[in-house]
Amino acid sequence: MTRRSCRSLLFLLPLLAAPAWGQERAPVEPELGSLRHARVAIDAGGGARPLTFLAGRLDEADLAALREAAPNLRVVVPASQAEALALAPQAHGVDGRWATAEFLRAADKLVWVQAPSAGVDRYLGRKELIEQDRIVLTNMQGVHGRAIADHVFALLLSLTRDLRPYLDPARRGEWNRSGGGAEPIALHGRTLLVVGLGGIGSEVAQRAKGFGMRVTATRRSEIPPPAFVDHQGTPEQLPSLLAEADVVVLCVPLTEETTGMIDAAALATMKRGAYLINIARGKVVDTDALVAALRDGHLAGAGLDVTDPEPLPPEHPLWDLPNLIITPHVAGRAALTDRQWARLYHENLRRFAAGQPLLNVVDKTAGY
Numbered sequence: 001m002t003r004r005s006c007r008s009l010l011f012l013l014p015l016l017a018a019p020a021w022g023q024e025r026a027p028v029e030p031e032l033g034s035l036r037h038a039r040v041a042i043d044a045g046g047g048a049r050p051l052t053f054l055a056g057r058l059d060e061a062d063l064a065a066l067r068e069a070a071p072n073l074r075v076v077v078p079a080s081q082a083e084a085l086a087l088a089p090q091a092h093g094v095d096g097r098w099a100t101a102e103f104l105r106a107a108d109k110l111v112w113v114q115a116p117s118a119g120v121d122r123y124l125g126r127k128e129l130i131e132q133d134r135i136v137l138t139n140m141q142g143v144h145g146r147a148i149a150d151h152v153f154a155l156l157l158s159l160t161r162d163l164r165p166y167l168d169p170a171r172r173g174e175w176n177r178s179g180g181g182a183e184p185i186a187l188h189g190r191t192l193l194v195v196g197l198g199g200i201g202s203e204v205a206q207r208a209k210g211f212g213m214r215v216t217a218t219r220r221s222e223i224p225p226p227a228f229v230d231h232q233g234t235p236e237q238l239p240s241l242l243a244e245a246d247v248v249v250l251c252v253p254l255t256e257e258t259t260g261m262i263d264a265a266a267l268a269t270m271k272r273g274a275y276l277i278n279i280a281r282g283k284v285v286d287t288d289a290l291v292a293a294l295r296d297g298h299l300a301g302a303g304l305d306v307t308d309p310e311p312l313p314p315e316h317p318l319w320d321l322p323n324l325i326i327t328p329h330v331a332g333r334a335a336l337t338d339r340q341w342a343r344l345y346h347e348n349l350r351r352f353a354a355g356q357p358l359l360n361v362v363d364k365t366a367g368y
Helices: 003-011 060-069 081-090 101-106 145-160 199-210 235-244 264-269 287-295 335-354
Strands: 051-054 073-076 093-095 112-114 136-138 191-195 214-218 231-233 247-250 274-278 299-304 324-326
Touching (some): 060 073, 112 335, 145 324, 199 247, 214 235, 231 235, 287 299
Parallel strands (some): 051 073, 051 093, 093 112, 112 136, 191 214, 214 231, 247 274, 274 299
């Protein structure tokens, strides 16, 4: 049995009782998904109506588990985009990787697109999807949050503790306590601003509070702040919050409103010596302005898991900045992420087949 097969069957088993005293506890799984905009995609006749879904990555064990959980749902894994297009007229639901504009035009029965990622900016430009109210778009929001928040602090601590020189293979065997010459700082008592207090942003904020930081955040909704956030403001208050932050972490989705929001003016508003971490999307930041702010020392450092452009060309000036750490859009990678992704994917397929409200429904107007 393959690793994915074991994973698939595990997700459909009921939760086990808590272990006895002295036994090792399994990792606590995050909640599956959001019911904020939950919506039924189709009347499934109480689970009796035959439906077809074109999946992206399911092996034979996945398919067997789904046949048992949702017998009215025919799940097909196309071998290519051409095969997916040929099946489009039969599809009631589809994995977003097949949902090209051409596919959407051919899929006249389509009522559901399941994006395999948390970000849906790639879909928002497809009028065939956005202008069709009958098509429900769902995403993988919340799946990557814990791993990404860990990655945020991996980047941040590498900068604030000046770890980069010690990681240089050319310096192996060298007992040099001066590091790279930068004075390491402690996070305790510093202010961290989370720009976009959604699922990922909340995980970042929790970790920051664990480091003894003062935590501020921006949020579009009027949901009261959690206990681990000291002050919550609106996007309109971003300039004043940037000015008081020692660390700024970008966690917003890419929308018309957030594209280029961290421009030269925003960077100039930040404290001299502050740090910027971006795990959102590269286009949230004006890349040329960021290069300038790092070169002149206005920012002490930056950590980027996303860039604009992406992939970042080898000759791009970002690579040459000594106070910058770049990782190639890998922040969400973790075994926990894989497990949570599969659980949510399976659960939404089960809900779809039963005619129940889907999790993580995207507001196509707001873009998330």
